[in-house]
Amino acid sequence: xxxxxDRYMWAAARTLPEAQRAEFDRELRERIGDATDALIExxxxxxxxxxAALTELGDPAALAAHYVDRPLHLIGPRYFLAWWxxxxxxxxTVLPFAAxxxxxxQAVTGATVGGIIGAVIGVGISVGxxxxxxxxxxxxxxxxxxxxxxxxxxxxxxxxxMLPALPEPGKASRxxxxxxxxxxxxxxxxxxxxxQFGVPWxxxxxxxxxxxxxxxxxxxxxxxxxxxxxILFAVAIYAWGWNWxxxxxxxxxxxxxxxxxxxLFLTGQLINETALEAMRWPWxxxxxxxxxxxxxxxxxxxxxxxxxxxxxxxxxxxxxxxTA
Amino acid sequence: xxxxxxxxxxxxxxxxxxxVLACLVRLRIxxxxxxxxxxxxxxxxxxxxNTLYPLLRRLEKQGLLxxxxxxxxxxxxxxxxxxxxxxQLADALMTDWRRIDxxxxxxxxxxxx
Numbered sequence: 001x002x003x004x005x006d007r008y009m010w011a012a013a014r015t016l017p018e019a020q021r022a023e024f025d026r027e028l029r030e031r032i033g034d035a036t037d038a039l040i041e042x043x044x045x046x047x048x049x050x051x052a053a054l055t056e057l058g059d060p061a062a063l064a065a066h067y068v069d070r071p072l073h074l075i076g077p078r079y080f081l082a083w084w085x086x087x088x089x090x091x092x093t094v095l096p097f098a099a100x101x102x103x104x105x106q107a108v109t110g111a112t113v114g115g116i117i118g119a120v121i122g123v124g125i126s127v128g129x130x131x132x133x134x135x136x137x138x139x140x141x142x143x144x145x146x147x148x149x150x151x152x153x154x155x156x157x158x159x160x161x162m163l164p165a166l167p168e169p170g171k172a173s174r175x176x177x178x179x180x181x182x183x184x185x186x187x188x189x190x191x192x193x194x195x196q197f198g199v200p201w202x203x204x205x206x207x208x209x210x211x212x213x214x215x216x217x218x219x220x221x222x223x224x225x226x227x228x229x230x231i232l233f234a235v236a237i238y239a240w241g242w243n244w245x246x247x248x249x250x251x252x253x254x255x256x257x258x259x260x261x262x263x264l265f266l267t268g269q270l271i272n273e274t275a276l277e278a279m280r281w282p283w284x285x286x287x288x289x290x291x292x293x294x295x296x297x298x299x300x301x302x303x304x305x306x307x308x309x310x311x312x313x314x315x316x317x318x319x320x321x322x323t324a
Numbered sequence: 325x326x327x328x329x330x331x332x333x334x335x336x337x338x339x340x341x342x343x344v345l346a347c348l349v350r351l352r353i354x355x356x357x358x359x360x361x362x363x364x365x366x367x368x369x370x371x372x373x374n375t376l377y378p379l380l381r382r383l384e385k386q387g388l389l390x391x392x393x394x395x396x397x398x399x400x401x402x403x404x405x406x407x408x409x410x411x412q413l414a415d416a417l418m419t420d421w422r423r424i425d426x427x428x429x430x431x432x433x434x435x436x437x
Contacts (some may be wrong), residue, residue: 026393026402027377027381027398027402030356030357030358030399030400030401030402031357031358031377033399034356034358034399034401035373036359038358038362056373056374057374058374066378082392106424141344205352269390
């Protein structure tokens with residue numbers, strides 16, 4: 001036994017519980033001694049024999065881990081799927097809410113668009129890393145916690161009931177619709193909030209609210225609330241598909257939004273007077289034409305949205321009848 | 325993965341259980357790790373030290389082997405011996421081994437009935 005063997009023994013034994021060290025030490029010295037002797041007998045020099053015997057043992061930490069059945073992986077097959085499913089679920093549920101929350105908070109405190117995007121990306125990455133780290137840590141600890149005898153631990157036995165339903169035809173395309181609706185509505189809501197601080201890239205409007213600030217007493221919160229309802233509505237469409245109830249809801253939402261907006265616009269309450277002056281409104285003779293175009297686009301957009309809902313409802317009923 | 329690695333992997337899987345059986349049968353007469361390794365390899369039951377030593381520990385933990393330190397010589401050695409439950413397991417494994425051997429023989433000669 002030389003310094004080299006002693007170093008190997010120390011490197012292996014230091015990670016073991018105190019109680020198991022003596023036995024481990026004895027067993028390992030027996031093994032190294034026997035292997036070295038056999039190599040010397042085969043004609044190797046004592047030094048070479050010892051080096052070869054220790055090299056064959058491999059990494060001392062791995063040897064010790066095997067000795068006490070300590071896993072050499074962070075999360076093994078028993079918990080891997082549970083960890084992976086939970087991680088995905090947390091990321092897709094928590095991250096969007098965190099991002100929206102940060103965007104709103106930044107907008108309310110008057111950040112620029114660039115500042116909002118920067119904050120959302122920065123905090124989003126940090127929230128994601130936290131979620132991944134803590135989830136993984138919990139499972140790594142579970143992996144190292146022995147389950148009581150006869151129990152499986154916290155992993156759930158898989159049953160047939162856990163099989164996912166076959167994807168409904170149309171649900172995949174509805175997902176794309178959901179994402180685009182929600183993105184549009186969030187941007188729209190953000191625009192309503194941000195316009196309060198002016199349009200930074202137009203010098204005349206740099207700090208002038210576009211919409212009449214007096215509307216904050218009722219109408220702007222009302223529109224923001226409606227946008228919230230529209231988001232819920234988009235989720236409902238994704239979950240259930242179009243039906244007559246939802247088509248009717250779509251009509252109500254469109255009326256609730258478009259009528260007050262047009263009324264405010266036509267009675268001159270919508271746009272901030274200062275902003276109009278800054279834009280040098282009215283623009284010569286074109287004013288009536290522009291007003292007419294805006295009104296037609298607003299009515300046309302709302303009408304099309306309602307009709308689109310009805311068409312999709314009729315199609316969805318038809319498809320349901322065809323498969324029934 | 326090249327064909328040689330694939331072959332080596334399958335051979336290893338095929339031998340894994342037979343090493344357990346060989347140990348249980350061989351250790352009816354008590355012996356220590358290195359002597360067991362030598363005798364198994366001489367008999368043509370190929371196993372390397374990094375497999376055998378952890379296996380002996382595991383079998384001991386499962387109560388299939390018992391052990392005793394022999395300190396008569398300069399180097400203390402741990403002598404393993406097959407326990408009664410180890411004997412039972414050896415019988416069960418041997419029976420199954422014979423059954424599989426017969427079945428495979430029937431399969432290769434096409435004489436299954």
